[in-house]
Amino acid sequence: MPPVNRNQPKRAVSSESQYSLMEFMQQYPDDAACLESLWRRRYSPDGKHAQCPKCRQERVFSRYGMTQQRQSWTCESCGHHLHPTAGTIFHKSSTSLHLWFYAMDLMTSTRCGISAKQLERELGVTYKTAWRMAYLIRNQLMQQDDTPLSGTVEADEMYVGGKEHNRHASKRSGKMGRGSGGKTLVFGLVQRNGQVRAMTVPNVSRAVIMPHITQKVLPASTIYTDEYGTYQDVAKAGYDHQRINHGAKVYVSGDVHTNTIEGFWSLTKRGVGGVYHSVSSKHLQGYLNEYAWRYNHRDGGQAQFETLLLRAAKAS
Numbered sequence: 106m107p108p109v110n111r112n113q114p115k116r117a118v119s120s121e122s123q124y125s126l127m128e129f130m131q132q133y134p135d136d137a138a139c140l141e142s143l144w145r146r147r148y149s150p151d152g153k154h155a156q157c158p159k160c161r162q163e164r165v166f167s168r169y170g171m172t173q174q175r176q177s178w179t180c181e182s183c184g185h186h187l188h189p190t191a192g193t194i195f196h197k198s199s200t201s202l203h204l205w206f207y208a209m210d211l212m213t214s215t216r217c218g219i220s221a222k223q224l225e226r227e228l229g230v231t232y233k234t235a236w237r238m239a240y241l242i243r244n245q246l247m248q249q250d251d252t253p254l255s256g257t258v259e260a261d262e263m264y265v266g267g268k269e270h271n272r273h274a275s276k277r278s279g280k281m282g283r284g285s286g287g288k289t290l291v292f293g294l295v296q297r298n299g300q301v302r303a304m305t306v307p308n309v310s311r312a313v314i315m316p317h318i319t320q321k322v323l324p325a326s327t328i329y330t331d332e333y334g335t336y337q338d339v340a341k342a343g344y345d346h347q348r349i350n351h352g353a354k355v356y357v358s359g360d361v362h363t364n365t366i367e368g369f370w371s372l373t374k375r376g377v378g379g380v381y382h383s384v385s386s387k388h389l390q391g392y393l394n395e396y397a398w399r400y401n402h403r404d405g406g407q408a409q410f411e412t413l414l415l416r417a418a419k420a421s
């Protein structure tokens with residue numbers, strides 16, 4: 106066995122970590138490295154050539170004025186400046202790019218999420234800054250995409266702020282759906298072995314829920330729901346609709362169950378309750394985005410971070 110190089114720590118093969126802090130820091134050691142990565146992702150894959158909007162062709166770009174902290178690259182032919190951060194959530198931020206990247210890394214690598222308070226401590230910024238950073242990452246970078254789901258899809262609704270064990274009972278009693286008592290209603294769809302979509306809704310009437318289904322699920326799919334009346338038009342909309350009778354305390358019947366979406370709900374609820382304590386209905390969609398993001402990118406730490414970075418570079 107070769108001697109261990111202590112200066113190049115390698116992650117143990119058995120470690121669950123997929124993208125350690127050490128690996129992150131090696132790849133993004135400082136502000137300049139972060140800016141360079143944004144430049145390459147946004148304008149210049151090779152770091153040297155980019156399409157100049159003024160010359161209307163590919164030109165060589167150089168970085169000048171390092172001492173002036175100028176965050177731009179300059180066209181060698183016409184002097185036009187390209188700013189990699191322009192139009193992104195980092196634009197004109199007084200927080201360093203390195204801290205932004207670190208915050209993104211923390212939010213993608215922390216399985217149950219990270220509170221603004223913890224982010225404040227990790228980054229050494231004010232609570233207000235930490236909160237705002239998390240808000241922008243959640244609501245802009247982690248926005249759920251609109252690729253439709255297909256195959257076998259589970260649909261279900263939950264409310265945040267209510268009691269879990271009352272959920273199906275209260276659905277039967279018809280008390281659900283008004284969003285009263287500080288409860289926020291959430292509707293979700295998950296493709297088995299695929300992605301999840303979760304959104305806050307004003308109520309769970311057919312008029313509200315059906316458009317979400319038809320817009321987010323491809324026609325020839327199978328949809329599993331419980332017996333709740335909201336779903337009575339699912340088959341009419343052309344789907345193969347299978348129902349599970351929760352009212353009769355049946356939760357799984359062969360393949361017919363909604364355990365996948367309910368697993369996502371319990372993860373989200375545990376996170377919102379444990380990490381974020383309480384989330385106002387106004388901000389709940391952002392948290393749903395964050396949980397959906399991690400669920401949809403469960404393939405890997407670094408890949409997940411890179412995807413988020415690409416989003417950041419494309420934002421405008």
Ligand SMILES: [Zn+2]
Pocket residue numbers: 157158159160161164180181182183184185
């Ligand atoms: Zn030019």
